[in-house]
Amino acid sequence: MKIQNELKKRIFILDGAMGTEIKRNIQLKDKQLNEELNIINPEIIKKIHREYIKVGADIIESNTFNSNEMALQNSKFKGKSYELSFEGVLLAKEAAKEYKNIYVAASIGPTNKSLFLEKNDCTFDVKKNEFIKDIKGQIAGVIDADPDLILLETVYDSLNLEIMLEVIKYNFNKKNKQIPIIVSLTVGENGKIFSGESFDEIIEKVDTEDIIGYGINCSYGSEKLINLIEQIALNNRKLMIVYPNAGLPDSNGNYKETPEIFSKYMEKIMRNNKVNIVGGCCGTTSEYIKILSNSSKNYLPKDFEI
Template sequence: RTLNERIMLLDGAMGTQIQRRRLKPKQFHGEEFKTCKGDLWTCNDILCLTAPAIVEEIHLSYLEAGADIIETNTFNATSVALADYGLQDVAYRLNKAAAEIATKAAKKVSEDSGMQRFVAGAIGSTNRTCSVSPSVENPTFRNITFDELVESYTEQIKGLIDGGVDMLVIETVFDTLNAKAAIYSCLDYFEEIGQDYPLMICGTIVDASGRTLSGQTIGGFYTSVRHANAFAYGINCGLGAAQMRPFLKQLATLGEGYISCYPNAGLPNAMGEYDEGPEEMAEALRDFMERGLVNLIGGCCGTTPEHITAMKRVSQNYKPRCPSPGDKHFKLSGLESLKYKKAVHPFLNIGDRCRTVTDRTFRSLVEQQCLEDVVAIVKNQIKAGAQLIALNFDGGMEASTQMSMYCNLLASDPECCSVPFVIDSTSFDVLEAGLKCTQGKCIANSISLQNGEECMKEDALKITRYGAAVVVLAR
């Protein structure tokens, strides 16, 4: 209800406030981790266990500055990210503690001010990329799998919910496949506990090209994560407010829900620091408010409680964005979004050369692992007008492995993955293998009533959690 009445305030940077305090290494290690190998001074999240009073103090400073929603100090608190410090085993405990610290601060200020404050459990993208190979020499290689991310995210989500958060925010999304794993974890865990929590999802545009690090446009990103049914979608980090404006405007035309925006305090200077002051940043955000683009604003890297105070003062003069009904056309995505308008284009062109069952040439190339030739076949189909690329590896004992391998290969080539994929198989395991390797919204072809209605419903639910469309055969 509040989002319909006024623009709400998120908090600012946690890391900036920690750096301001010039903490000693022993404050990061504490007693519990004083013998821990490696330097923990870059692990801000661990302070939730070793120096909780400092984290609470930062939360309170943002709440007192006017923030309606504060985020837990858990951006890098998955077991995947904590493994860099050998701390993967404390992930659940750390997230629970972080949530308890934040909820304690929010409760105190809520009671003192008479105005409800909220806590969002912060879920970062981790330090791995599920849709981008870290090896130039081996484009099919990944240093993390979708299933590994789901396991790690689920552990984090459990800790945050058990610690008392009001909502979850999947933020700073630079690889949409990572975000889809986080979404899958959320939806799966919500079903397990029988309770839904509000979600906010925020992507990161890395430069003036308007794309994420993994290459998606704003339209491609939004289409890929729309299945989460988040209450808010937004953009954070990467850019300052001035540089973010055209992309936020584009998102506001796409999104049915509320729109959030929390930029950096300008662009980093030569020393990697942020120079945009509170008044300057608030004035940059004023343009978003005047245009009716936002419902939630806050700050990311380089921002402080003073920035939030300035934003709050400016926001009081403007009404929040009115959520639009959205575009109801059927959409898919690769790096870009593909909209189907029956009145304009009655049919979509599907490139159908990548089938081991029906195309002997393609089957031979797959068996010999002629990767460059497979890429060429896909590119030629796209140049000839294919709007989607179908992938089928049925007919052999390694169909799931081949599906994963070649989805990874094509995801590493911007031209090949610019269009959506049709993951094609008669085996559900093979369909899943492909869905776990595609950051865009693709089509799963197909499932059927062959094994009964309940089995079909279960498969369909899984596919929707992967964010894909599905072809259902009535047989």
């Protein structure tokens, strides 16, 4: 309950992209996952967490976005999704403890499999069970490490989301735990996720008392989200998180929005009490978060139900 009360007082700052900062610090081997560094080179991950905290992040995300067995299939860490996930959250907590009032959100990405595409297949139940098997280590690992939040992010498939929430609920009941959950979608320009649902439809489909907020991340940059956030704020009674990409990448994978441009668009999103947490996704760095943190002080947070 503590973080929800604090989020009613001011806009909180989430960190920026992990992958971007990893590339600035170290050269990964071919096909090596960012999450492997949780065990191979933990000091690099803690260094990145510290950099984001120093420029104003109130919440740091664990380096666990892809620590599921699907992503680890060709890794030497295959079968070790629990360990990578557990250690990833612990690293973030260790960095957070060096400062005051820093929260840790356990990042869980959407996976590279879509149950929505499989739903009419005669072997759907088999594929659903395989999906559960592939994500259960990641979910158990982050829960056992006791983060302040669980962030289900870049959600593009409603069936994936529903199954993940079921596995989380199973772990909560089994371990007698309750950790606040935030669900963040990635939407197209039509305002819908890949499986066809709008923001409101997702809330209607999955909302429980464990979910304290909803939001949008990744997508196509902050500029085109401005009007969509206005609409969503009308019907979302819970807290709101927004952390888009630094625009769309060019053919070389470079993101076009500078920190100043990114912050300018995000200021329009922060106006009129529409959001509680803002940050950056793909292409954003500590410089983006620094400018965003400074500009956020001019705005008040969205009111929401607890």
